[in-house]
Amino acid sequence: MRDARAEATPTPYAVEGVDLRKTFPLRRSMWGRAIEQVVAVDGVSLAVEPGRTLGIVGESASGKSTVARMLAKLIPVDAGKVVWEGADVTELKGRALRPLRGRIQMIFQDPYGSLDGAYSVGYAVAEPLKVHRRASGSDARDRVAQLLERVNLDPRLAARRPGELSGGQRQRVSIARALALEPTALIADEPTSALDVSTRAEILNLLRELQQTMDLAIVLISHDFATIRHLAHRVAVMHRGRIVEEGTASQVVNDPQDPYTRRLLDSVPVPNVEEQRRRRERLHSSADTARPSSG
Numbered sequence: 001m002r003d004a005r006a007e008a009t010p011t012p013y014a015v016e017g018v019d020l021r022k023t024f025p026l027r028r029s030m031w032g033r034a035i036e037q038v039v040a041v042d043g044v045s046l047a048v049e050p051g052r053t054l055g056i057v058g059e060s061a062s063g064k065s066t067v068a069r070m071l072a073k074l075i076p077v078d079a080g081k082v083v084w085e086g087a088d089v090t091e092l093k094g095r096a097l098r099p100l101r102g103r104i105q106m107i108f109q110d111p112y113g114s115l116d117g118a119y120s121v122g123y124a125v126a127e128p129l130k131v132h133r134r135a136s137g138s139d140a141r142d143r144v145a146q147l148l149e150r151v152n153l154d155p156r157l158a159a160r161r162p163g164e165l166s167g168g169q170r171q172r173v174s175i176a177r178a179l180a181l182e183p184t185a186l187i188a189d190e191p192t193s194a195l196d197v198s199t200r201a202e203i204l205n206l207l208r209e210l211q212q213t214m215d216l217a218i219v220l221i222s223h224d225f226a227t228i229r230h231l232a233h234r235v236a237v238m239h240r241g242r243i244v245e246e247g248t249a250s251q252v253v254n255d256p257q258d259p260y261t262r263r264l265l266d267s268v269p270v271p272n273v274e275e276q277r278r279r280r281e282r283l284h285s286s287a288d289t290a291r292p293s294s295g
Protein backbone atom coordinates (compact mmCIF):
# COMPACT_ATOMS: atom_id res chain seq x y z
CA MET A 1 0.00 0.00 0.00
CA ARG A 2 1.35 3.45 -0.88
CA ASP A 3 1.99 5.79 2.02
CA ALA A 4 0.73 9.17 0.84
CA ARG A 5 2.27 10.93 3.84
CA ALA A 6 5.73 9.79 2.85
CA GLU A 7 5.24 11.35 -0.57
CA ALA A 8 4.10 14.73 0.72
CA THR A 9 6.17 17.66 -0.48
CA PRO A 10 6.36 20.93 1.46
CA THR A 11 3.53 23.23 0.45
CA PRO A 12 1.82 26.25 1.96
CA TYR A 13 -1.57 24.76 1.01
CA ALA A 14 -3.91 22.58 3.05
CA VAL A 15 -5.82 21.55 -0.05
CA GLU A 16 -5.20 22.11 -3.70
CA GLY A 17 -6.90 21.22 -6.99
CA VAL A 18 -4.86 21.40 -10.20
CA ASP A 19 -6.58 21.60 -13.60
CA LEU A 20 -9.58 19.59 -12.37
CA ARG A 21 -11.96 18.22 -14.98
CA LYS A 22 -15.20 16.29 -14.69
CA THR A 23 -17.82 15.23 -17.22
CA PHE A 24 -21.04 13.40 -16.30
CA PRO A 25 -22.92 11.15 -18.71
CA LEU A 26 -26.53 12.25 -19.16
CA ARG A 27 -27.64 9.45 -21.47
CA ARG A 28 -25.99 6.16 -22.36
CA SER A 29 -26.39 3.89 -25.34
CA MET A 30 -27.61 0.34 -24.74
CA TRP A 31 -23.91 -0.66 -24.72
CA GLY A 32 -23.19 1.73 -21.86
CA ARG A 33 -21.38 4.38 -23.93
CA ALA A 34 -22.18 8.02 -22.96
CA ILE A 35 -24.05 9.55 -25.90
CA GLU A 36 -24.94 12.78 -24.14
CA GLN A 37 -22.84 14.36 -21.42
CA VAL A 38 -22.40 17.53 -19.39
CA VAL A 39 -19.02 19.11 -18.77
CA ALA A 40 -19.41 20.02 -15.09
CA VAL A 41 -15.84 21.20 -14.40
CA ASP A 42 -13.50 22.28 -17.13
CA GLY A 43 -9.96 22.97 -15.97
CA VAL A 44 -10.27 24.42 -12.47
CA SER A 45 -7.18 25.14 -10.33
CA LEU A 46 -7.42 26.46 -6.80
CA ALA A 47 -5.68 26.23 -3.44
CA VAL A 48 -6.18 27.35 0.14
CA GLU A 49 -3.73 27.85 3.00
CA PRO A 50 -4.31 26.96 6.67
CA GLY A 51 -6.16 29.73 8.46
CA ARG A 52 -7.63 31.12 5.22
CA THR A 53 -10.98 30.85 3.47
CA LEU A 54 -11.42 30.50 -0.25
CA GLY A 55 -14.97 31.27 -1.35
CA ILE A 56 -16.30 29.67 -4.51
CA VAL A 57 -19.32 31.52 -5.82
CA GLY A 58 -21.45 30.97 -8.90
CA GLU A 59 -24.99 30.28 -10.02
CA SER A 60 -26.64 26.89 -9.90
CA ALA A 61 -25.00 24.27 -12.16
CA SER A 62 -21.76 26.27 -12.50
CA GLY A 63 -19.81 23.27 -11.13
CA LYS A 64 -19.14 24.36 -7.53
CA SER A 65 -20.32 21.17 -5.81
CA THR A 66 -18.50 19.00 -8.30
CA VAL A 67 -15.24 20.83 -7.52
CA ALA A 68 -15.96 20.41 -3.78
CA ARG A 69 -16.64 16.69 -4.12
CA MET A 70 -13.46 16.17 -6.15
CA LEU A 71 -11.37 18.12 -3.61
CA ALA A 72 -12.86 16.02 -0.78
CA LYS A 73 -12.23 12.81 -2.76
CA LEU A 74 -15.91 11.89 -2.70
CA ILE A 75 -15.86 11.45 -6.48
CA PRO A 76 -12.89 10.70 -8.77
CA VAL A 77 -11.50 13.30 -11.15
CA ASP A 78 -11.52 12.71 -14.92
CA ALA A 79 -8.26 14.66 -15.14
CA GLY A 80 -6.18 16.93 -12.93
CA LYS A 81 -4.71 16.53 -9.47
CA VAL A 82 -6.00 16.68 -5.89
CA VAL A 83 -3.30 17.51 -3.34
CA TRP A 84 -3.82 17.40 0.45
CA GLU A 85 -1.06 19.04 2.50
CA GLY A 86 1.45 18.44 -0.28
CA ALA A 87 0.49 14.79 -0.87
CA ASP A 88 -0.92 13.93 -4.27
CA VAL A 89 -4.03 11.91 -3.34
CA THR A 90 -5.59 11.87 -6.81
CA GLU A 91 -5.20 8.14 -7.32
CA LEU A 92 -5.64 7.07 -3.69
CA LYS A 93 -8.86 5.33 -2.68
CA GLY A 94 -10.25 2.86 -0.16
CA ARG A 95 -7.74 1.65 2.42
CA ALA A 96 -4.88 3.67 0.92
CA LEU A 97 -6.79 6.88 1.55
CA ARG A 98 -8.07 5.94 5.02
CA PRO A 99 -5.12 7.29 7.08
CA LEU A 100 -5.63 10.69 5.45
CA ARG A 101 -9.45 10.75 5.41
CA GLY A 102 -9.84 12.88 8.50
CA ARG A 103 -7.55 15.63 7.17
CA ILE A 104 -10.12 17.11 4.79
CA GLN A 105 -13.76 17.07 5.85
CA MET A 106 -16.91 18.15 4.12
CA ILE A 107 -20.01 19.91 5.46
CA PHE A 108 -23.19 19.88 3.42
CA GLN A 109 -26.19 22.13 2.98
CA ASP A 110 -28.56 19.64 4.55
CA PRO A 111 -27.14 18.23 7.79
CA TYR A 112 -29.49 15.25 7.34
CA GLY A 113 -27.12 14.23 4.55
CA SER A 114 -24.43 13.43 7.11
CA LEU A 115 -26.60 12.68 10.16
CA ASP A 116 -28.60 9.48 10.32
CA GLY A 117 -31.93 10.24 12.03
CA ALA A 118 -32.02 6.72 13.51
CA TYR A 119 -28.99 7.36 15.74
CA SER A 120 -28.27 9.83 18.52
CA VAL A 121 -26.28 13.02 18.09
CA GLY A 122 -23.55 11.50 20.30
CA TYR A 123 -23.33 8.47 18.03
CA ALA A 124 -23.04 10.68 14.93
CA VAL A 125 -20.19 12.72 16.42
CA ALA A 126 -18.41 9.66 17.86
CA GLU A 127 -18.62 7.57 14.68
CA PRO A 128 -15.48 8.96 12.94
CA LEU A 129 -13.57 8.52 16.23
CA LYS A 130 -14.66 4.90 16.49
CA VAL A 131 -13.89 4.12 12.84
CA HIS A 132 -10.59 5.99 12.49
CA ARG A 133 -9.22 6.19 16.05
CA ARG A 134 -10.80 3.07 17.54
CA ALA A 135 -12.02 5.26 20.40
CA SER A 136 -14.62 3.71 22.65
CA GLY A 137 -16.40 4.02 26.01
CA SER A 138 -15.67 7.02 28.19
CA ASP A 139 -12.86 8.27 25.87
CA ALA A 140 -15.32 8.64 23.02
CA ARG A 141 -17.98 10.16 25.34
CA ASP A 142 -15.56 12.77 26.70
CA ARG A 143 -14.40 13.70 23.23
CA VAL A 144 -18.00 14.02 21.99
CA ALA A 145 -18.77 16.38 24.90
CA GLN A 146 -15.69 18.48 24.06
CA LEU A 147 -16.63 18.62 20.39
CA LEU A 148 -20.22 19.68 21.14
CA GLU A 149 -18.92 22.40 23.47
CA ARG A 150 -16.53 23.56 20.77
CA VAL A 151 -19.48 24.26 18.48
CA ASN A 152 -21.35 25.96 21.34
CA LEU A 153 -23.84 23.17 21.98
CA ASP A 154 -24.88 21.75 25.33
CA PRO A 155 -23.15 18.34 25.61
CA ARG A 156 -26.41 16.90 26.98
CA LEU A 157 -27.76 17.11 23.41
CA ALA A 158 -25.63 14.02 22.71
CA ALA A 159 -28.56 11.88 23.88
CA ARG A 160 -31.04 13.43 21.43
CA ARG A 161 -31.84 12.41 17.86
CA PRO A 162 -30.99 14.87 15.05
CA GLY A 163 -34.70 15.22 14.26
CA GLU A 164 -35.30 16.78 17.70
CA LEU A 165 -32.89 19.66 17.01
CA SER A 166 -33.32 22.92 15.10
CA GLY A 167 -31.68 23.33 11.68
CA GLY A 168 -28.91 25.49 13.17
CA GLN A 169 -28.22 22.98 15.95
CA ARG A 170 -28.10 20.15 13.41
CA GLN A 171 -25.56 22.07 11.33
CA ARG A 172 -23.47 22.59 14.49
CA VAL A 173 -23.61 18.83 15.10
CA SER A 174 -22.38 18.11 11.58
CA ILE A 175 -19.55 20.62 12.11
CA ALA A 176 -18.65 18.89 15.41
CA ARG A 177 -18.58 15.57 13.59
CA ALA A 178 -16.39 17.06 10.84
CA LEU A 179 -13.97 18.34 13.50
CA ALA A 180 -13.72 14.99 15.29
CA LEU A 181 -10.54 13.96 13.49
CA GLU A 182 -8.95 17.42 13.74
CA PRO A 183 -8.92 18.23 10.03
CA THR A 184 -6.67 20.81 8.40
CA ALA A 185 -9.40 21.81 5.96
CA LEU A 186 -13.19 21.99 5.86
CA ILE A 187 -15.02 22.05 2.57
CA ALA A 188 -18.41 23.60 3.25
CA ASP A 189 -20.92 23.24 0.42
CA GLU A 190 -23.74 25.76 0.93
CA PRO A 191 -23.58 25.18 4.72
CA THR A 192 -26.11 27.90 5.50
CA SER A 193 -28.55 27.92 2.58
CA ALA A 194 -31.11 25.77 4.38
CA LEU A 195 -31.08 28.06 7.45
CA ASP A 196 -32.94 31.25 8.35
CA VAL A 197 -31.03 34.53 8.11
CA SER A 198 -30.01 34.97 11.76
CA THR A 199 -28.91 31.33 12.10
CA ARG A 200 -26.86 31.72 8.91
CA ALA A 201 -24.76 34.46 10.48
CA GLU A 202 -24.29 32.37 13.64
CA ILE A 203 -22.98 29.39 11.67
CA LEU A 204 -20.66 31.58 9.57
CA ASN A 205 -19.35 33.23 12.75
CA LEU A 206 -18.79 29.80 14.29
CA LEU A 207 -16.79 28.72 11.23
CA ARG A 208 -14.68 31.87 11.51
CA GLU A 209 -14.09 31.29 15.23
CA LEU A 210 -13.07 27.65 14.60
CA GLN A 211 -10.80 28.73 11.78
CA GLN A 212 -8.98 31.11 14.10
CA THR A 213 -8.59 28.65 16.97
CA MET A 214 -7.74 25.60 14.85
CA ASP A 215 -5.92 27.29 11.93
CA LEU A 216 -8.41 25.63 9.59
CA ALA A 217 -8.38 26.11 5.85
CA ILE A 218 -11.95 26.54 4.60
CA VAL A 219 -13.36 26.19 1.11
CA LEU A 220 -16.76 27.84 1.29
CA ILE A 221 -19.16 27.20 -1.55
CA SER A 222 -22.19 29.33 -2.11
CA HIS A 223 -24.35 30.77 -4.86
CA ASP A 224 -24.68 33.84 -2.65
CA PHE A 225 -22.09 36.61 -2.61
CA ALA A 226 -23.28 37.92 0.77
CA THR A 227 -22.43 34.57 2.42
CA ILE A 228 -19.06 34.37 0.70
CA ARG A 229 -18.17 37.93 1.65
CA HIS A 230 -18.86 37.19 5.31
CA LEU A 231 -15.98 34.74 5.54
CA ALA A 232 -13.76 34.54 2.48
CA HIS A 233 -10.26 36.00 2.17
CA ARG A 234 -10.08 35.04 -1.50
CA VAL A 235 -12.93 34.44 -3.91
CA ALA A 236 -13.14 32.35 -7.08
CA VAL A 237 -16.12 33.00 -9.34
CA MET A 238 -17.32 29.97 -11.31
CA HIS A 239 -19.35 30.04 -14.48
CA ARG A 240 -20.07 27.04 -16.70
CA GLY A 241 -17.42 24.83 -15.16
CA ARG A 242 -14.61 27.38 -15.19
CA ILE A 243 -13.19 30.02 -12.87
CA VAL A 244 -13.86 33.30 -14.64
CA GLU A 245 -12.32 35.51 -11.96
CA GLU A 246 -10.24 35.02 -8.82
CA GLY A 247 -8.81 37.50 -6.36
CA THR A 248 -8.93 38.80 -2.83
CA ALA A 249 -12.48 39.20 -1.54
CA SER A 250 -12.21 43.00 -1.65
CA GLN A 251 -10.80 43.00 -5.22
CA VAL A 252 -13.57 40.79 -6.53
CA VAL A 253 -16.34 42.60 -4.65
CA ASN A 254 -15.15 46.19 -5.14
CA ASP A 255 -13.54 45.96 -8.55
CA PRO A 256 -14.97 42.96 -10.42
CA GLN A 257 -13.33 42.47 -13.81
CA ASP A 258 -15.59 39.88 -15.39
CA PRO A 259 -19.08 40.82 -16.63
CA TYR A 260 -20.47 37.63 -15.07
CA THR A 261 -19.07 38.62 -11.64
CA ARG A 262 -20.68 42.04 -12.00
CA ARG A 263 -24.04 40.47 -12.80
CA LEU A 264 -23.76 38.19 -9.77
CA LEU A 265 -22.86 41.10 -7.50
CA ASP A 266 -25.72 43.14 -8.81
CA SER A 267 -28.15 40.42 -7.70
CA VAL A 268 -27.03 40.68 -4.04
CA PRO A 269 -29.42 42.71 -1.80
CA VAL A 270 -28.03 46.22 -1.30
CA PRO A 271 -26.59 46.50 2.25
CA ASN A 272 -25.67 50.20 2.48
CA VAL A 273 -25.39 53.51 0.69
CA GLU A 274 -21.71 53.09 -0.14
CA GLU A 275 -22.46 49.77 -1.79
CA GLN A 276 -25.31 51.35 -3.76
CA ARG A 277 -22.87 53.97 -5.06
CA ARG A 278 -20.40 51.27 -6.15
CA ARG A 279 -23.21 49.42 -7.89
CA ARG A 280 -24.27 52.48 -9.84
CA GLU A 281 -20.67 52.92 -10.95
CA ARG A 282 -20.46 49.29 -11.96
CA LEU A 283 -23.67 49.59 -13.92
CA HIS A 284 -22.16 52.47 -15.93
CA SER A 285 -18.96 50.62 -16.61
CA SER A 286 -20.76 47.37 -17.51
CA ALA A 287 -22.42 49.22 -20.40
CA ASP A 288 -18.93 48.94 -21.83
CA THR A 289 -18.09 45.30 -21.17
CA ALA A 290 -14.79 45.74 -23.03
CA ARG A 291 -13.52 47.84 -20.09
CA PRO A 292 -9.77 47.33 -19.91
CA SER A 293 -8.60 45.22 -16.98
CA SER A 294 -6.69 47.04 -14.29
CA GLY A 295 -4.90 43.90 -13.17
Ligand SMILES: Nc1ncnc2c1ncn2[C@@H]1O[C@H](COP(=O)(O)OP(=O)(O)OP(=O)(O)O)[C@@H](O)[C@H]1O
Binds near residue numbers: 026039061062067
Ligand atom coordinates in the same frame (compact mmCIF):
# COMPACT_ATOMS: atom_id res chain seq x y z
N1 LIG B 1 -24.00 12.96 -10.55
C1 LIG B 1 -24.28 13.73 -11.61
N2 LIG B 1 -24.79 13.19 -12.75
C2 LIG B 1 -25.07 13.94 -13.83
N3 LIG B 1 -24.87 15.28 -13.89
C3 LIG B 1 -24.39 15.87 -12.78
C4 LIG B 1 -24.07 15.14 -11.59
N4 LIG B 1 -23.57 16.01 -10.66
C5 LIG B 1 -23.60 17.23 -11.25
N5 LIG B 1 -24.08 17.15 -12.51
C6 LIG B 1 -24.22 18.26 -13.47
O1 LIG B 1 -23.00 18.97 -13.48
C7 LIG B 1 -23.24 20.38 -13.58
C8 LIG B 1 -22.59 21.08 -12.39
O2 LIG B 1 -23.30 20.69 -11.22
P1 LIG B 1 -22.87 21.15 -9.75
O3 LIG B 1 -23.82 20.49 -8.81
O4 LIG B 1 -21.43 20.91 -9.59
O5 LIG B 1 -23.15 22.70 -9.83
P2 LIG B 1 -23.34 23.75 -8.64
O6 LIG B 1 -22.71 25.02 -9.09
O7 LIG B 1 -22.86 23.16 -7.36
O8 LIG B 1 -24.92 23.91 -8.61
P3 LIG B 1 -25.90 23.98 -7.34
O9 LIG B 1 -25.59 25.29 -6.68
O10 LIG B 1 -27.26 23.93 -7.96
O11 LIG B 1 -25.58 22.78 -6.50
C9 LIG B 1 -24.75 20.55 -13.64
O12 LIG B 1 -25.14 20.64 -14.99
C10 LIG B 1 -25.27 19.27 -13.03
O13 LIG B 1 -26.54 18.95 -13.55
